[in-house]
Amino acid sequence: MPKLLFLFFLFLRPHHAAEDFVRQPARPLVFTPHNRPQSHPQQVHVSLVGDNYMKVSWVTDENGVPSTVEYGKLPGKYDSSATGEHTSYRYFFYTSGKIHHVTIGPLNPATTYYYRCGGSGPEFNFRTPPATYPIEFVLAGDLGQTEWTNTTLEHINARNYDVLLLPGDLSYADTQQPLWDSFGRLVEPYASRRPWMVTQGNHEQEIFPMIYPKGFKAYNSRWPMPYKESGSESNLYYSFDVVGSHIIMLGSYADFDRDSDQYKWLANDLAKINRSRTPWVVVLLHAPWYNSNLAHQGEGESMRVAMEEMLYKSRVDVVFSGHVHAYERFTRVYDNNADPCGPMYITIGDGGNREGLAMLYKEPKPVISLFREASFGHGRLRIMNDTHAHWSWNRNDDSLNVVADGIWLESLRHSCSCAPKMEQKMEHSSGKDEL
Numbered sequence: 001m002p003k004l005l006f007l008f009f010l011f012l013r014p015h016h017a018a019e020d021f022v023r024q025p026a027r028p029l030v031f032t033p034h035n036r037p038q039s040h041p042q043q044v045h046v047s048l049v050g051d052n053y054m055k056v057s058w059v060t061d062e063n064g065v066p067s068t069v070e071y072g073k074l075p076g077k078y079d080s081s082a083t084g085e086h087t088s089y090r091y092f093f094y095t096s097g098k099i100h101h102v103t104i105g106p107l108n109p110a111t112t113y114y115y116r117c118g119g120s121g122p123e124f125n126f127r128t129p130p131a132t133y134p135i136e137f138v139l140a141g142d143l144g145q146t147e148w149t150n151t152t153l154e155h156i157n158a159r160n161y162d163v164l165l166l167p168g169d170l171s172y173a174d175t176q177q178p179l180w181d182s183f184g185r186l187v188e189p190y191a192s193r194r195p196w197m198v199t200q201g202n203h204e205q206e207i208f209p210m211i212y213p214k215g216f217k218a219y220n221s222r223w224p225m226p227y228k229e230s231g232s233e234s235n236l237y238y239s240f241d242v243v244g245s246h247i248i249m250l251g252s253y254a255d256f257d258r259d260s261d262q263y264k265w266l267a268n269d270l271a272k273i274n275r276s277r278t279p280w281v282v283v284l285l286h287a288p289w290y291n292s293n294l295a296h297q298g299e300g301e302s303m304r305v306a307m308e309e310m311l312y313k314s315r316v317d318v319v320f321s322g323h324v325h326a327y328e329r330f331t332r333v334y335d336n337n338a339d340p341c342g343p344m345y346i347t348i349g350d351g352g353n354r355e356g357l358a359m360l361y362k363e364p365k366p367v368i369s370l371f372r373e374a375s376f377g378h379g380r381l382r383i384m385n386d387t388h389a390h391w392s393w394n395r396n397d398d399s400l401n402v403v404a405d406g407i408w409l410e411s412l413r414h415s416c417s418c419a420p421k422m423e424q425k426m427e428h429s430s431g432k433d434e435l
């Protein structure tokens with residue numbers, strides 16, 4: 001967003017949200033310094049890789065440190081170890097540290113593991129996701145690294161959860177590579193303890209014509225996700241399964257038209273879903289397909305036109321997006337209309353970055369938009385069983401965590417009129433009033 005427009009937004013009072021709540025302006029950047037020895041791990045984070053495996057990623061300034069993780073179920077007692085790979089990258093005059101990625105496992109579900117990276121430095125621990133319901137996902141997009149980010153992360157950490165899902169815009173480094181390192185250090189206390197599964201936003205692109213035409217250099221080096229494991233050829237889109245849920249991470253900044261690799265991969269991925277094993281299908285992408293905020297209007301439209309029908313026919317339960325720095329929840333939608341067999345759409349791009357909030361909305365509110373508010377915060381999707389899940393949005397109300405929106409979802413797989421088959425869509429197209 002251009003700076004002037006952003007300042008203009010800051011000084012406007014919102015006219016749509018709770019009257020008793022004063023909107024907070026953007027807060028300053030938090031630069032998180034490096035205060036460990038050069039050989040010690042920094043920016044430690046973990047992510048899921050296939051069933052029962054976890055990838056541990058970290059950076060060292062010293063090049064001689066081995067890409068080895070020692071781990072075990074008791075603090076200080078490491079009865080297993082694994083060696084992985086390392087990389088590094090250059091971006092103009094910046095050279096990254098040694099970036100290590102080590103996959104460890106097989107691991108037991110719902111178990112705390114203690115681990116040490118590269119043979120020295122502090123011990124970390126994470127807990128693996130459970131093998132059975134319930135499972136709780138935290139959702140937060142457009143994080144950045146401001147004091148708001150810090151508060152959002154504290155709120156996320158204050159209540160237990162299993163996996164964090166991030167629909168794009170991580171560090172807001174915007175080509176200033178040391179800010180990627182600072183972001184890694186800011187999130188380490190959280191991302192080293194629970195798997196963080198991310199997809200890309202526009203701030204990850206860092207494209208520079210002629211020199212870095214493809215972009216995503218820092219993102220792909222630092223945050224590799226399990227794309228090969230899901231048959232994808234790009235770190236920009238992939239999928240994974242965890243306790244009854246098939247999670248699809250799409251790339252708003254990768255080609256998505258009918259001839260694209262992403263389109264073909266998605267069609268194939270959707271066709272492979274076994275709804276008995278994963279009744280829930282959740283999609284994340286960055287630029288929202290449905291959005292009644294004035295910010296970023298229309299930016300997700302061509303992707304919606306290309307891919308919405310596929311998601312609809314596959315009876316995707318919910319689509320989360322980021323990009324717009326505000327919260328919005330839509331009803332179940334297909335092709336701009338309420339449809340009981342369409343996904344629920346939720347914008348959760350309100351993690352707390354330096355650009356501040358997107359305060360202005362289209363008026364009147366479209367009927368398919370059920371709740372919208374420009375505040376920072378995070379969401380929680382708690383999947384209780386094959387049929388029921390609870391969604392809540394936790395507003396970052398200055399420094400308090402306030403549950404401001406909540407709703408129960410029923411999986412489409414178990415809705416008798418919306419079984420995930422395209423033929424059934426025709427038979428039941430009259431069911432719109434049931435919503």
Ligand SMILES: *[C@@H]1O[C@H](CO)[C@@H](O)[C@H](O)[C@H]1NC(C)=O
Nearest residue numbers: 029030031146147150151154
């Ligand atoms: C960020 O949060 C941590 C952990 O709660 C706290 O110790 C630290 O002081 C915070 N930093 C800033 C700049 O607010």
Ligand SMILES: *[C@@H]1O[C@H](CO)[C@@H](O)[C@H](O)[C@H]1NC(C)=O
Nearest residue numbers: 272273274275276277278279
């Ligand atoms: C789908 O998953 C169920 C439950 O795990 C299993 O019994 C069934 O064989 C699977 N179907 C296919 C086609 O793999």
Ligand SMILES: *[C@@H]1O[C@H](CO)[C@@H](O)[C@H](O)[C@H]1NC(C)=O
Nearest residue numbers: 383384385386387388389408
């Ligand atoms: C699923 O969870 C919901 C909400 O907790 C509950 O009402 C329902 O009875 C559960 N269904 C089954 C089959 O356990």
Ligand SMILES: [Fe+2]
Nearest residue numbers: 169201202323
């Ligand atoms: Fe964005």
